[in-house]
Amino acid sequence: MTEIHKTDAVIIGAGPIGLFAVFELGLNDIKAHLIDILDRPGGQCAELYPEKPIYDIPAIPVCTGAELTTRLMEQIKPFHPVFHLNQMAEKLEKIAEGWRITSDRGTVIEAKIVILAAGGGSFVPKKPPIKGIEAYENQSVFYAVRKMDTFRGKHLAIAGGGDSAMDWVINLQPLAASLTLIHRRDEFRAAPDSVSKMRALVAEGKMQLKIAQIMGLKGEGGKLQSLVVKDDKGESEHVCDTLLAFYGLTMRLGPVAQFGVAMEGELIPVNTANFETSVPGVFAVGDINVYPGKMKLILSGFHEAALMAKKAFEYIHPGRKYRFQYTTSSSDLQEKLGVKPDERAA
Amino acid sequence: MKLYVTDKDGKEHTLEGTNDWSVMEVMRENGIEVLAQCGGSCACATCHVYVEGDWNSKLPPPSEEEIGMLDGAFEVQDNSRLSCQIKCSPAYEGLKVKVAPGSY
Ligand SMILES: Cc1cc2nc3c(=O)[nH]c(=O)nc-3n(C[C@H](O)[C@H](O)[C@H](O)COP(=O)(O)OP(=O)(O)OC[C@H]3O[C@@H](n4cnc5c(N)ncnc54)[C@H](O)[C@@H]3O)c2cc1C
Numbered sequence: 270m271t272e273i274h275k276t277d278a279v280i281i282g283a284g285p286i287g288l289f290a291v292f293e294l295g296l297n298d299i300k301a302h303l304i305d306i307l308d309r310p311g312g313q314c315a316e317l318y319p320e321k322p323i324y325d326i327p328a329i330p331v332c333t334g335a336e337l338t339t340r341l342m343e344q345i346k347p348f349h350p351v352f353h354l355n356q357m358a359e360k361l362e363k364i365a366e367g368w369r370i371t372s373d374r375g376t377v378i379e380a381k382i383v384i385l386a387a388g389g390g391s392f393v394p395k396k397p398p399i400k401g402i403e404a405y406e407n408q409s410v411f412y413a414v415r416k417m418d419t420f421r422g423k424h425l426a427i428a429g430g431g432d433s434a435m436d437w438v439i440n441l442q443p444l445a446a447s448l449t450l451i452h453r454r455d456e457f458r459a460a461p462d463s464v465s466k467m468r469a470l471v472a473e474g475k476m477q478l479k480i481a482q483i484m485g486l487k488g489e490g491g492k493l494q495s496l497v498v499k500d501d502k503g504e505s506e507h508v509c510d511t512l513l514a515f516y517g518l519t520m521r522l523g524p525v526a527q528f529g530v531a532m533e534g535e536l537i538p539v540n541t542a543n544f545e546t547s548v549p550g551v552f553a554v555g556d557i558n559v560y561p562g563k564m565k566l567i568l569s570g571f572h573e574a575a576l577m578a579k580k581a582f583e584y585i586h587p588g589r590k591y592r593f594q595y596t597t598s599s600s601d602l603q604e605k606l607g608v609k610p611d612e613r614a615a
Numbered sequence: 616m617k618l619y620v621t622d623k624d625g626k627e628h629t630l631e632g633t634n635d636w637s638v639m640e641v642m643r644e645n646g647i648e649v650l651a652q653c654g655g656s657c658a659c660a661t662c663h664v665y666v667e668g669d670w671n672s673k674l675p676p677p678s679e680e681e682i683g684m685l686d687g688a689f690e691v692q693d694n695s696r697l698s699c700q701i702k703c704s705p706a707y708e709g710l711k712v713k714v715a716p717g718s719y
């Protein structure tokens with residue numbers, strides 16, 4: 270039986286704003302679980318620009334996307350957030366005590382409130398813009414490896430020139446009946462060690478390297494028979510029965526559109542007093558929301574999280590009186606954070 | 616400067632390019648469909664365009680970073696560029712680009 274996790278708040282999206290929401294909720298005695306389809310926290314900062322600098326985080330003159338994520342993770346540690354990574358939050362249902370969220374991996378979380386921090390959407394693999402490719406997906410065309418055995422004995426083509434392509438070339442080569450790596454140029458943006466391993470396999474005749482681009486698919490009933498590839502000399506066919514394509518990730522709104530909150534295009538309108546959506550108890554913070562004057566900046570999202578948490582307090586602790594306090598002077602907040610300022614001063 | 620853009624449906628648009636803005640920003644400002652998910656940081660390859668006519672040789676060549684990022688684009692050709700990396704300037708009066716598959 271699937272275990273049902275019970276908590277106060279479930280946060281969809283572990284980008285910078287979802288992470289900071291944990292902090293603001295924590296100060297208000299609200300526990301949180303987070304779900305993200307990525308394999309690590311940080312959202313766009315982790316996936317799109319881990320090594321690029323950010324200059325407009327208040328009081329941090331410069332930090333990279335990865336550094337910001339690490340610092341946020343450290344800041345929210347006292348609140349012990351529970352992460353459910355590598356999974357898509359797929360379904361949101363109303364239950365008597367609040368909400369039930371189910372992921373595509375079968376994780377079930379029941380919470381009193383829901384925070385949509387879905388940013389620019391969920392990160393999903395980029396799909397080649399080839400007409401009719403959908404018919405082959407999950408049968409002979411894949412964008413990720415869930416079970417290595419799927420590729421055993423296959424005439425496999427792997428497309429891409431980054432770390433995912435290299436890693437899977439190395440791991441699947443012993444299993445596949447034949448393996449060809451297809452990349453548009455004879456240069457690879459991957460760990461040099463993996464690239465050397467791949468080149469060694471090619472030199473030993475254990476796999477092929479094809480400098481070309483995939484333009485089309487041929488097959489029937491979802492069964493791939495060959496790829497139409499293009500190189501300097503023009504188009505030709507490459508015979509194979511399975512394709513694994515790694516072109517990086519892209520953001521797509523995904524299941525959030527079906528969660529039942531009012532939408533404005535791909536964004537969620539909110540009340541700027543508390544960042545609640547059209548549905549009571551469901552909030553939206555960060556890049557996913559929209560309101561007059563909205564700016565898609567990290568600092569705006571942090572502010573939104575603070576106001577959201579104040580309203581969330583009413584839902585989670587209905588009998589309690591909300592108390593506005595500073596972390597500098599409140600021993601109550603400092604206890605939650607596990608800090609002793611006297612020691613720091615000494 | 617005048618900028619000519621062919622959109623995903625093959626329709627040609629004449630746009631006014633603001634100096635120093637990237638071609639991606641000008642397209643976006645004018646409602647041309649282009650994903651440009653990273654907002655011009657050379658980090659997503661979803662602002663891929665084909666530079667038409669002989670403009671390819673007249674533009675400054677792409678950086679290593681841009682060439683690398685094009686690995687995440689589709690149907691890349693010799694005249695492929697990331698439109699967020701091309702800056703408008705009077706020197707490019709009449710520049711012509713076409714939004715590439717996978718970027719809309
Ligand atoms: C290259 C680049 C440079 C930038 N530079 C700056 C800058 O200098 N300053 C600044 O303030 N901002 C900058 N930004 C913008 C900033 O990164 C965003 O505003 C910020 O990431 C938004 O945070 P978020 O938490 O709202 O969403 P995101 O970072 O988009 O995170 C959302 C997360 O939710 C997940 N998700 C969505 N739906 C689901 C679902 N159904 N199930 C599971 N997971 C889901 C996604 O996978 C993602 O990880 C930059 C952005 C880019 C791309």
Ligand code: FES
Nearest residue numbers: 655657659660699
């Ligand atoms: S907008 Fe992302 S690379 Fe140009």
